[in-house]
Amino acid sequence: MTPVTQAPLVSLEGVAKHFGTYTAVQKMDLQIHEGEFLALMGSSGCGKTTTLRMLAGLEAPSEGVIRLDGKPINDLPSWSRDTPMVWQSLALFPFLTVIENVEFALKMRGLGRTERRRRAEQWLDRMQIAEFAGRNISQLSGGQRQRVALARSLVIEPRILLLDEPLSALDAALKVRMQSVLKTLQRETGITFVYVTHSQSEAFSMADRVVIMSRGKIEQIGTPQDIYRAPRTRFVADFLGSSNIFPGQLTRDGQGRPVLATSSGDFALPAGNAPGIAGQAASLTVLDTRMQIHPQPPQGARNSVAARMIGEEFVGATATIHFETDNGQELRVQKSHEDLADLSLAIGKPFYLSWSPADGHLVQE
Amino acid sequence: MNRENEANRNPLINGALLAYVLLAYLFVFAPIVASFVFSFNSDRFPSIPLGDFSTEWYRAVAADPLVWQGLRNTLLVGVGVGVISTALGFGAAYTDHRYNFLGKQVYLALALLPPTIPVVIMGLAMLAFLSRVNLSGDAGAVIIAHVVICAPFAMAVIRLRLSQMDPSLEPAAWNLGASEWAAMRHVVIPFCRPAILGALFVTMAVSFDEFAIAWFVSGLNETLPVKVLGFLQGQVSPRINAVGTFVFIVSMTLLILAQLLLGRTAAPRKE
Numbered sequence: 001m002t003p004v005t006q007a008p009l010v011s012l013e014g015v016a017k018h019f020g021t022y023t024a025v026q027k028m029d030l031q032i033h034e035g036e037f038l039a040l041m042g043s044s045g046c047g048k049t050t051t052l053r054m055l056a057g058l059e060a061p062s063e064g065v066i067r068l069d070g071k072p073i074n075d076l077p078s079w080s081r082d083t084p085m086v087w088q089s090l091a092l093f094p095f096l097t098v099i100e101n102v103e104f105a106l107k108m109r110g111l112g113r114t115e116r117r118r119r120a121e122q123w124l125d126r127m128q129i130a131e132f133a134g135r136n137i138s139q140l141s142g143g144q145r146q147r148v149a150l151a152r153s154l155v156i157e158p159r160i161l162l163l164d165e166p167l168s169a170l171d172a173a174l175k176v177r178m179q180s181v182l183k184t185l186q187r188e189t190g191i192t193f194v195y196v197t198h199s200q201s202e203a204f205s206m207a208d209r210v211v212i213m214s215r216g217k218i219e220q221i222g223t224p225q226d227i228y229r230a231p232r233t234r235f236v237a238d239f240l241g242s243s244n245i246f247p248g249q250l251t252r253d254g255q256g257r258p259v260l261a262t263s264s265g266d267f268a269l270p271a272g273n274a275p276g277i278a279g280q281a282a283s284l285t286v287l288d289t290r291m292q293i294h295p296q297p298p299q300g301a302r303n304s305v306a307a308r309m310i311g312e313e314f315v316g317a318t319a320t321i322h323f324e325t326d327n328g329q330e331l332r333v334q335k336s337h338e339d340l341a342d343l344s345l346a347i348g349k350p351f352y353l354s355w356s357p358a359d360g361h362l363v364q365e
Numbered sequence: 366m367n368r369e370n371e372a373n374r375n376p377l378i379n380g381a382l383l384a385y386v387l388l389a390y391l392f393v394f395a396p397i398v399a400s401f402v403f404s405f406n407s408d409r410f411p412s413i414p415l416g417d418f419s420t421e422w423y424r425a426v427a428a429d430p431l432v433w434q435g436l437r438n439t440l441l442v443g444v445g446v447g448v449i450s451t452a453l454g455f456g457a458a459y460t461d462h463r464y465n466f467l468g469k470q471v472y473l474a475l476a477l478l479p480p481t482i483p484v485v486i487m488g489l490a491m492l493a494f495l496s497r498v499n500l501s502g503d504a505g506a507v508i509i510a511h512v513v514i515c516a517p518f519a520m521a522v523i524r525l526r527l528s529q530m531d532p533s534l535e536p537a538a539w540n541l542g543a544s545e546w547a548a549m550r551h552v553v554i555p556f557c558r559p560a561i562l563g564a565l566f567v568t569m570a571v572s573f574d575e576f577a578i579a580w581f582v583s584g585l586n587e588t589l590p591v592k593v594l595g596f597l598q599g600q601v602s603p604r605i606n607a608v609g610t611f612v613f614i615v616s617m618t619l620l621i622l623a624q625l626l627l628g629r630t631a632a633p634r635k636e
Contacts, residue, residue, distance in 0.1 A: 058536055078539040079547075091537035095555045104551070108542035152541070 007070065009034040009159060009192055010055065015064035017050050017216075024050040026216040027064065034159065037186050037193045039207035041200065043239070047216040048196045052162050055194065056085050068160075079108070084153035085162040088169075090145055092137045092152070099124060099133040102151045109156065123151040143174050150185070160192040167202060179206055200240060204228070212236050234283045234363050243285035244331045247365070250280045260284050260362070263327050267303040268357040281365045290359040291333045293321065293343055294352040304354035307331055309347055321345065323353060397613055404606035411603070422607040432608065435592035438504055439573055442588055445504075446511040447569035453512065454519025454564055459553065461520075462527040463535075477517045487514065488581030495582055502584025510582050511572040518571060519564035522627065526560035527553075559626040566623035570616045 008031035017025040025047040032038055040048040053059045054066060057078035065072050073081055084105065093101050102120040111119075124130045127147040132140060140148065146166065153161055163182075167175045183206045186193045197203050203210050204224040212219045212227065219239075220232040231237040237245055248262030259266045260282060267284055298304050307323035310330075319340060323331045331353060343351075403411045407419035426432050457476050461469070479487070491510040495501035500509065534556065538548035554561070576590040583591055589612060596605055 056540055058540070077544075078536070079542050079544050082542075083540070085537070085540050087533045087537055089531050089533050091531055091533035093534065093538075093552060093555075095558070104538070104543075105541035107551075108538075108547055156542070 006034065008032055008067075009069060010194075011067045012051075012054075013065045013067070015051075015054065015061045015066060017047070017054060017059060018062045023216050025054075025061075028216075028218060030211065030218065030221070032160075032192060032194060034192055035190045036208045037183070037195065037206055039195045039197060039203035039210045040213060041197055041203040041210055042213035042219075043198055045215075046213040048198075048211075048213050049164055051213075052085070052164055052194060052196045055160075056083050056162055057081050082156060082158045083160055083162055084156060084158050085164060086149050086153055086166040088165045090149040090166070090169075092145060092148055094137050096137075097133070098129065098135050098137065098140070098148050101137065101148055102155050104152060105156045119155055120151070123155045127151045142170050143178065146170070146178055147181075150182075154185075154189070154191070157189075158191060160194065163193060163195045165197055167197075168199075175202075182206060212239065214239070229287075230361050231285060231363055234365050237283065237285040237363055242289075243287050243361075244291065246284045246286075246329075248282065248284065250282050264305045264325050264329060265303075267360065268301070269362055270358050270360050283363050283365060285361045285363055286355050286359055288320065288332045288334045290355055291331070292354050293333055293335070293340075294354060295343065297352050298354040302354040302356055303360065304352050305331070306350060307353055308350050309345060311347065312345065323351065397609075400606045400609045401613075403603060404610045406603065409603070410601075411606075422603045425602075426604050426607045426611075429604075431592060431595075432589070435587055435589040438507075438583070438586050439589040442504055442507045442511060442579075443569040443572045445508040446515050446572035447565045449508065450512045450515035450568045451519045451523075451561060451564045453516040454521075454568075455523050455557070455561060457516070457520040458524035458527055461524060462530075476520060479514050480517055484514075484575075484577040488578040491578060492581040501582050502586070504583075504586045506582040506584070507579050507586070507588060510578045511575060514575070514578070515568040515571050519568050522564040522567060522623075523557055523560045526557050530556055563623040563627040566619040566626070570619035570623070573619070574612065574616055 010030075010032040012028050012030040015025060015028045015030075016023065028047075028051070030051075040051060042048050050059060054061050057073070057076060057080075061074060066074055068081065068083075093104065096104070099117070099120050102123055103116045106116040106119060121130065121133070124133055127150060129144055129147045129151070132144060132148075137145065137148070149166065167178050170178060179202060182193070182195075186206075195203070195207060207224060209221060210224055210227055211221050214235050220227055220236050222230075222232075227236065228240065228242070231240060231243070234245065234247070237243045246260065246262045246264060246267065248260040248267075251259060251261050251266075253259045253266060253268075258269050260269060262284070269284070292298070292302075294304075297306075305325055307325045309321060310324045311322040313320045313322070315334070318334050318336050320332050320334050321340070323333070325331065333353060399411070402415070404422055405418055405420065406415050407421065408416035461473060461476075466472075488510070491506075491513070492501055495506045495509065500506050530553075535548050535552055538552040539545070543551060574590065575588075576594070579588045580591050580594065587595070589608065593605060593608055593612075596602060596608070
């Protein structure tokens with residue numbers, strides 16, 4: 001895991017980027033630690049790519065300071081920073097062979113021919129594409145090009161590597177394979193990876209820490225586990241898409257315990273997660289794997305709602321069952337096929353969905 | 366090419382299109398072919414039936430020192446025009462590719478304007494201007510005048526190539542440690558190389574054939590097309606056919622070279 005105590009490799013201090021009247025990145029504070037795999041995640045237009053381009057020196061911040069190793073780099077041109085990037089289009093040089101592509105950065109740094117060749121060959125070897133050294137880029141498959149792009153960026157042995165949705169052009173199977181290549185590479189080299197993606201599965205499967213962005217702002221920073229279990233805002237819960245969300249208002253029940261009043265009923269809140277202010281708007285999120293389905297109203301201290309089954313979707317080993325409450329809210333429950341076997345599911349049939357208050361998680365609106 | 370289902374083709378339309386293409390080519394090339402044929406004909410005047418096969422007109426042309434002088438001027442001008450207008454065209458195309466600025470549309474319209482100006486007006490204007498600054502009447506004047514009409518062709522050809530370049534390619538070079546100059550030298554120019562050579566050949570061919578402007582500004586340093594007019598004014602001689610055939614072959618060679626280079630870059634790249 002990331003050692004948080006040492007000084008950050010990169011820090012963004014109040015960094016903002018405006019294009020005319022459009023604000024791509026709002027005042028942003030972020031610290032990137034040496035050796036971590038950090039994912040910047042969000043939908044398109046959230047400012048993740050602009051942030052990456054500012055790190056690479058392709059855009060200048062409108063406000064704030066970016067520090068690399070403690071030194072401000074705002075005014076440093078791209079070619080004077082060692083912040084190589086793997087581009088979404090890969091941007092390999094089509095008029096150069098594979099090995100010439102990999103040698104490029106070394107050539108620009110004035111290294112001699114034999115030394116360049118030796119280092120490039122090492123990286124081609126490491127990326128398992130040594131046999132293609134003399135080929136043209138157009139003769140390579142998507143996965144092979146990906147490896148050339150990585151070798152071309154890593155050949156200077158930088159402390160940080162920037163990746164801009166590098167896997168988006170690959171098919172699903174290759175994507176999964178390249179994810180493990182990237183993760184292994186990062187662990188072995190200890191190079192800090194900053195990985196921009198809109199894909200939750202890519203971010204969560206590779207990154208040590210994930211930064212979720214929306215409309216130029218950071219919504220949440222945390223490990224994939226933290227974010228998954230405890231989304232900080234309604235936006236994050238929505239974005240992850242794996243929780244049922246009940247919007248409502250904080251209040252207290254007859255015994256003075258905090259509850260959330262929603263259109264589907266009053267729900268008990270998890271202990272320790274309940275903020276004090278009554279009357280405040282908030283949402284309760286419950287992971288779709290933590291909900292139970294009952295044919296009869298459940299007994300005991302569980303939150304429950306009545307809902308009608310409206311559909312069923314098979315997802316490999318599990319199934320997702322879709323429900324609708326009387327007031328039209330859609331809910332989902334994910335269960336293994338064994339758990340569902342004795343429920344005699346049928347579309348249109350009424351059920352009760354329940355969860356333990358401890359499995360709920362309260363988020364800000 | 367994909368084989369289309371023959372059932373989707375109307376034989377009548379196919380036939381008509383084929384005839385149209387053949388007639389168009391016949392119309393364009395018949396005079397050139399005739400000139401070519403008569404250049405090897407021993408008769409003094411072009412008439413049918415043909416006389417004997419003869420290379421005497423070529424020998425006559427080759428023996429004429431004025432023709433050699435004209436050819437030397439033409440080649441000198443052609444090479445100069447090719448190099449200068451390709452360099453200017455590249456600069457203009459790169460500016461358009463890389464930068465956005467106020468009045469860019471006007472800039473582009475002005476840059477591409479010269480070939481649309483009638484050559485007589487252009488020639489006259491060039492003569493008036495160049496004589497004012499004491500530059501008219503030598504090969505340099507022809508080069509200047511031809512660069513004005515040729516640079517837009519070079520710009521158009523190179524601009525097309527730049528539009529095929531991945532916009533990330535140049536930033537990728539900077540990102541890997543190349544300064545702007547290094548990125549230009551190691552990425553932009555190599556990427557554009559086929560178009561640059563193509564532009565060089567096209568502009569040379571345009572200059573090689575150009576008559577009207579050269580006639581105005583060349584003074585005593587006449588280029589070959591201007592010399593040909595001199596022949597015509599003196600007497601109608603089959604030597605003209607010989608010169609014409611030669612000029613045609615040189616121009617065609619340059620254009621075919623350009624076409625081969627540009628055709629290769631336009632072919633879909635596997636991405």
